[in-house]
Amino acid sequence: MSVCYVHTTNIVSNLGFTTAENFKAVLEGRSGLDMHAFDFDTQPFCTSVIDETKLDEAFTAVGGEGEYTKLGKMIFLSVESVRHELETDISSPDLLWILCTTKADINALADVDTEDEVLYPLVHKIEDHFSLYHKPMIISNACISGLQGLIAAQRLISEGAYRYVIITGADLVSTFTLSGFNAFKATSNDYCRPFDQARAGINLGEAAATIVLGKEPPLRKGDKIRLTAGAICNDATHISAPSRTGEGLYNAIQQVLAATGAEQDSIDFISAHGTATIYNDEMEACAFFRAGLDNVPMHSLKSYFGHTLGAAGVLESAMAMESLLENTFIPMKWFENSGVTHHISPILYPATQQMQRCLKTSSGFGGNNAVVLFEKC
Amino acid sequence: MAQVITSYCKIKDQQVLLNGELVLAAPSGNADIHHFLRYTYEQLGCEYPRFFKMDALSKLCFCAAETMIPQSGIVNRTDAGDIALLFSNRQSSILSDKAHQETINDPWNFFPNPAVFVYTLPNIMVGEMCIRHQLTGDTTFLLSEGFDADMHHRYLDCLMQQGAAQAVISGWVEADENGYEAFLYMVEDSMVSAGLLPHTPGSLTALYHNSKILTYGNVD
Amino acid sequence: METLIETLKLQIIDELNLDHLDPAGIDPDAPLFNEGMGLDSIDALALVMLLEKYYGIKAPKGESMKPAFASLRTLATYIQEHQAVPAEG
Numbered sequence: 001m002s003v004c005y006v007h008t009t010n011i012v013s014n015l016g017f018t019t020a021e022n023f024k025a026v027l028e029g030r031s032g033l034d035m036h037a038f039d040f041d042t043q044p045f046c047t048s049v050i051d052e053t054k055l056d057e058a059f060t061a062v063g064g065e066g067e068y069t070k071l072g073k074m075i076f077l078s079v080e081s082v083r084h085e086l087e088t089d090i091s092s093p094d095l096l097w098i099l100c101t102t103k104a105d106i107n108a109l110a111d112v113d114t115e116d117e118v119l120y121p122l123v124h125k126i127e128d129h130f131s132l133y134h135k136p137m138i139i140s141n142a143c144i145s146g147l148q149g150l151i152a153a154q155r156l157i158s159e160g161a162y163r164y165v166i167i168t169g170a171d172l173v174s175t176f177t178l179s180g181f182n183a184f185k186a187t188s189n190d191y192c193r194p195f196d197q198a199r200a201g202i203n204l205g206e207a208a209a210t211i212v213l214g215k216e217p218p219l220r221k222g223d224k225i226r227l228t229a230g231a232i233c234n235d236a237t238h239i240s241a242p243s244r245t246g247e248g249l250y251n252a253i254q255q256v257l258a259a260t261g262a263e264q265d266s267i268d269f270i271s272a273h274g275t276a277t278i279y280n281d282e283m284e285a286c287a288f289f290r291a292g293l294d295n296v297p298m299h300s301l302k303s304y305f306g307h308t309l310g311a312a313g314v315l316e317s318a319m320a321m322e323s324l325l326e327n328t329f330i331p332m333k334w335f336e337n338s339g340v341t342h343h344i345s346p347i348l349y350p351a352t353q354q355m356q357r358c359l360k361t362s363s364g365f366g367g368n369n370a371v372v373l374f375e376k377c
Numbered sequence: 378m379a380q381v382i383t384s385y386c387k388i389k390d391q392q393v394l395l396n397g398e399l400v401l402a403a404p405s406g407n408a409d410i411h412h413f414l415r416y417t418y419e420q421l422g423c424e425y426p427r428f429f430k431m432d433a434l435s436k437l438c439f440c441a442a443e444t445m446i447p448q449s450g451i452v453n454r455t456d457a458g459d460i461a462l463l464f465s466n467r468q469s470s471i472l473s474d475k476a477h478q479e480t481i482n483d484p485w486n487f488f489p490n491p492a493v494f495v496y497t498l499p500n501i502m503v504g505e506m507c508i509r510h511q512l513t514g515d516t517t518f519l520l521s522e523g524f525d526a527d528m529h530h531r532y533l534d535c536l537m538q539q540g541a542a543q544a545v546i547s548g549w550v551e552a553d554e555n556g557y558e559a560f561l562y563m564v565e566d567s568m569v570s571a572g573l574l575p576h577t578p579g580s581l582t583a584l585y586h587n588s589k590i591l592t593y594g595n596v597d
Numbered sequence: 598m599e600t601l602i603e604t605l606k607l608q609i610i611d612e613l614n615l616d617h618l619d620p621a622g623i624d625p626d627a628p629l630f631n632e633g634m635g636l637d638s639i640d641a642l643a644l645v646m647l648l649e650k651y652y653g654i655k656a657p658k659g660e661s662m663k664p665a666f667a668s669l670r671t672l673a674t675y676i677q678e679h680q681a682v683p684a685e686g
Contacts, residue, residue: 140499155535
């Protein structure tokens, strides 16, 4: 498997509309999570929701016009932001766009009768506006969708199918998903606290995030990031509960370490999935421990952005890369005491040190686990 | 080594075909998907109570996989971790999405059911297959407006060339209120390719559109 | 009690996708989970929803429902004890 290179990234969340804005907000300790009322419950839900007025302004400012849904505007803004950084025309035959989403515009299902209305109008608008040469690849593989987008892109680039791949992950906070996770007793009434003793479940968030990968390193000067290896493994134990022993995640980590020859102590930090549910965080801690990674500093970014579903893997990878480039750790907000049975090394302060590589992991419903290794070069 | 399609299965119009041969036809009359899937499950003769918990999409995929995977012997030839799954459809988990939506339309009668919600992700169908056949490799679920033979071929080829899989079980499984169809196929590397169907976009398109034109050894 | 158990059977079959089971064949004293009716963790959550939907009973967060979910009979007893207005006068 050959490496590919990160050309640019963007994050559209309620903490900002660029990766730099989001990174700055997070280092200042700001979280996008807040209490929001939903009409189906007397209790508010702690969620990270993008302000529509601000989004409209930004959408219009970059030349967006016409009928776009909220998710459409988020995706448009994110793709438009990376377009300027491309070394080729966005409509080039060398370029593929991958969209990663779990539920797309699922809110539309309350009014329309077919799933066609939930996804394809939005995809066609983006395709047409940017005059994309190839039909986009759309990944819908639950919570690993985003990270899988990066892995798929790397494989396609390695095989010579494309020179550039734009990967966008995007999902909304919707009554559809919120009510479902709530029925699963997986949502927390309070701010989510990944890996903490007091963790009580997920906060949902919405975001669009984009990463551009290329076959060659970007032409710009300075430090660069490359995606060295990625792997996906299934637990094959349960459709919603993660494996107690973290089998799939452990296997995926082992495959990535074996493919790159990276030693455990050469990894500067792990950006974990860390949804703040009892079982997910316990499973991850178990897999990290089994892989000899329990002394590697780690964080989950869910306490800043919430769980952004299909966007999570792209968003959190973009943040991890920024962390590597800035040689600055992102601390885990609201973490006080470890609430997992295996030893972990949570990042508590925004300390600075020279960094070289990090591991990004995602796990999700359906038993999926995805792992990627990023390296500075 | 050449990539060849070693087995394929189609379910459509109340019929189950394996490698182009009819293996099961439900009595005509009741075209209801649930009725047909239950009948097929019973005919398959497997004891798997989890089947009844699944949504129609997962059941449909289960029936096709159950027809194709055991007889192919793939799990005896290939390590479970080296078999990847690559699936796609057009309308995601539309039937379960609608069922969940029904339970949340009215804020005053708001009872979302976790047993329904869990199936509102199309990849759960693949997760069910992993559990049933103990497959622990790479899994992918894609959405596209129609069966995209080029994308399937290209990405499956990537999975095998990049060492992510030794064999891939792939397919298109769609179920909505108007109908259902499942097309599953299996790709492996083979030393000999004579008499075997090459893994090309053309083969996939032909198999997807025609249920009987290609059989092994003799072409009808 | 027996009427409530029969009603529960139908509600459970419907909400937990157990269409293959014959209500008459379900033993009210057999375990609901694992070897009995073969329910799993998702079914436990669906049972919590069922209690709220049909009986207005909100399962308290953090409290184990294990004793109530032991069998159909224990579930029926739990409903009778916790329902504000019992279904069977």
